[in-house]
Amino acid sequence: MLAVELISDSIPPVHTSDSIQKVMERMLEFRIRHLPIVNEEQFLGLISDADLIEAGDYQAPIGSLALSLVNPYVLEEQHIYDVIRLFYEQQLTIVPVLDVKKNYQGLISINTLTEYFAKLTSVSDPGGIIVLEIGNKNNSLAHMAQIVESDNAQILSSYVRTFPDSTRMEVTLKVNKVDISAIVATFMRYEYEVKATFNHSDDNDNSKDRYDSLMNYLNL
Numbered sequence: 449m450l451a452v453e454l455i456s457d458s459i460p461p462v463h464t465s466d467s468i469q470k471v472m473e474r475m476l477e478f479r480i481r482h483l484p485i486v487n488e489e490q491f492l493g494l495i496s497d498a499d500l501i502e503a504g505d506y507q508a509p510i511g512s513l514a515l516s517l518v519n520p521y522v523l524e525e526q527h528i529y530d531v532i533r534l535f536y537e538q539q540l541t542i543v544p545v546l547d548v549k550k551n552y553q554g555l556i557s558i559n560t561l562t563e564y565f566a567k568l569t570s571v572s573d574p575g576g577i578i579v580l581e582i583g584n585k586n587n588s589l590a591h592m593a594q595i596v597e598s599d600n601a602q603i604l605s606s607y608v609r610t611f612p613d614s615t616r617m618e619v620t621l622k623v624n625k626v627d628i629s630a631i632v633a634t635f636m637r638y639e640y641e642v643k644a645t646f647n648h649s650d651d652n653d654n655s656k657d658r659y660d661s662l663m664n665y666l667n668l
Contacts, residue, residue: 451531451545452524454564455554459542461486462495464511468503471495471510480541480557482517485510489551491544493519521546524553528564531556569622570604576628577646580619580635584610587617595634601625618643 461484462471471483475497485492493515503513521544522530534543535558542555566572580592589606596603601623609618623631626647635642 449528449564450524451522451526451528451543451556452553454528454531454556454560455524455545456557456560457554459483459555459557461544461552461555462510463487464492465509467507468500468510468513469506472497472500472506478557482540482542484542484544484552484555485515486552491519491521491546491550491552493517494521494540494542494544520544522556523548531561535561568605569607573604573622573624574626575604575622575624576626576631577644578621578623578628578632578635578642579644580621581616581641581643582619584615584617587619589619591638592619592621592635595638596621596623596631598634599625599630601628601631 459478459480460474462474464485464487475481475483481497482494485495494517495510495513495515496517499513499516517538520534520538520540522534524545524547531543534540541558544555545553547553587608592606593603603621604624605622607620609620611617625631628645628647632642632645
């Protein structure tokens with residue numbers, strides 16, 4: 449997944465001639481704390497709500513303000529992981545996307561990223577979740593997939609969590625089968641440490657409800 453594939457056109461950029469009042473209203477309208485400043489196709493920088501707080505004249509143009517952020521952006525051909533890293537490191541609510549000539553192409557909002565994660569982790573698909581704790585030298589996803597497939601199931605998504613100053617790691621598997629008792633038994637037979645299991649079905653799966661509640665909160 450590339451950055452260009454997640455560009456949203458729903459939030460327009462602002463211009464140096466726009467008033468501080470207008471920028472504040474747009475941030476409130478879209479419930480974000482950052483907006484890109486663009487001159488035609490040229491990306492000039494990212495303004496944050498912190499840059500607006502001490503403004504004395506709300507009718508003054510935003511071009512008169514100093515920006516606190518150092519032009520954070522990604523190029524359209526960068527991987528989505530670079531986008532996630534920028535969201536995390538800079539605590540952003542939007543990330544500007546530029547082409548190779550550094551022309552502004554659009555932005556990725558935190559809401560778009562949340563929707564992408566929901567699809568990536570198969571949160572709305574019924575199935576079971578298995579959490580394993582293993583040594584980092586035993587991290588063979590192929591072997592884990594073989595165990596899951598031995599019970600006519602498939603891995604829908606997986607992710608790894610590491611621990612500081614430890615050779616242990618946590619692997620979470622989402623599989624497309626609600627009854628995972630046989631899969632869990634096989635993992636234990638192969639001496640995997642099963643840390644936790646969760647069963648989710650269409651009738652008793654509140655993960656999608658939690659996701660929907662999060663999206664409703666973000667769109668308040």
